[in-house]
Amino acid sequence: MKQVILLGAPGSGKGTQARVMVSSMGYNHVSTGDLLRAEVAKKSELGNRISDIINAGKLVDDSTVLELLKVNCDLGSGQYIFDGFPRNIDQAKALDEVVLKDAASVALYFDLDLNVLKERLVNRRTCRDCGYIYNMLTNAPEKEGVCDSCGGEVFQRKDDNDEVVANRLDVYKSTIDPILTYYSEKGMLVKINASQDPEKVSHQIKAALA
Numbered sequence: 001m002k003q004v005i006l007l008g009a010p011g012s013g014k015g016t017q018a019r020v021m022v023s024s025m026g027y028n029h030v031s032t033g034d035l036l037r038a039e040v041a042k043k044s045e046l047g048n049r050i051s052d053i054i055n056a057g058k059l060v061d062d063s064t065v066l067e068l069l070k071v072n073c074d075l076g077s078g079q080y081i082f083d084g085f086p087r088n089i090d091q092a093k094a095l096d097e098v099v100l101k102d103a104a105s106v107a108l109y110f111d112l113d114l115n116v117l118k119e120r121l122v123n124r125r126t127c128r129d130c131g132y133i134y135n136m137l138t139n140a141p142e143k144e145g146v147c148d149s150c151g152g153e154v155f156q157r158k159d160d161n162d163e164v165v166a167n168r169l170d171v172y173k174s175t176i177d178p179i180l181t182y183y184s185e186k187g188m189l190v191k192i193n194a195s196q197d198p199e200k201v202s203h204q205i206k207a208a209l210a
């Protein structure tokens with residue numbers, strides 16, 4: 001199995017598909033967004049330094065995120081899904097040079113119309129305990145605020161509101177093209193049609209990784 005890099009806009013379904021890949025294919029999942037939010041929740045020195053940046057929808061500096069990534073993955077112990085990293089071309093190069101080195105890897109690009117994302121993101125809710133991702137319009141939990149699968153608290157991310165979502169999508173649009181070119185030139189890029197329903201997206205990912 002190859003190491004997998006997930007590329008795609010916020011709300012394109014990377015987190016949802018990563019969960020499926022963990023449970024059905026045995027991958028380890030490392031999401032830099034989750035790691036950074038955990039630091040904010042812990043109120044660590046790092047968390048306090050970055051919380052305003054995350055809440056504004058801007059990118060945290062490369063060396064902080066790379067350091068956090070390095071200490072949270074060990075390629076010797078299995079296959080990883082990298083979710084939310086790289087966010088710019090320097091991070092893409094650092095991922096190769098510092099983390100992946102010569103490990104066989106593939107970049108899955110979640111391609112979809114960016115116009116649908118704002119609505120998806122502002123309606124997104126996440127379980128604090130198991131990480132299950134809900135959509136209040138299409139897939140709401142049965143009981144408001146309570147996770148159907150584990151009973152945990154379902155919450156809305158602080159950066160999933162109108163204004164910050166708009167910033168996050170702008171950041172995405174201004175950084176994604178060179179990343180796609182980078183992986184395409186290395187022959188590592190596989191495009192996934194992320195506008196399909198989640199089961200079909202999973203199916204396409206499995207086929208791409210077979």
Ligand code: AMP
Nearest residue numbers: 032033054057058059060065084085087
């Ligand atoms: P995400 O959960 O991937 O949507 O990330 C949430 C927020 O965490 C982003 O808007 C950034 O502020 C920060 N973040 C996550 N991953 C990175 C990264 N690779 N580089 C810089 N900032 C990041």
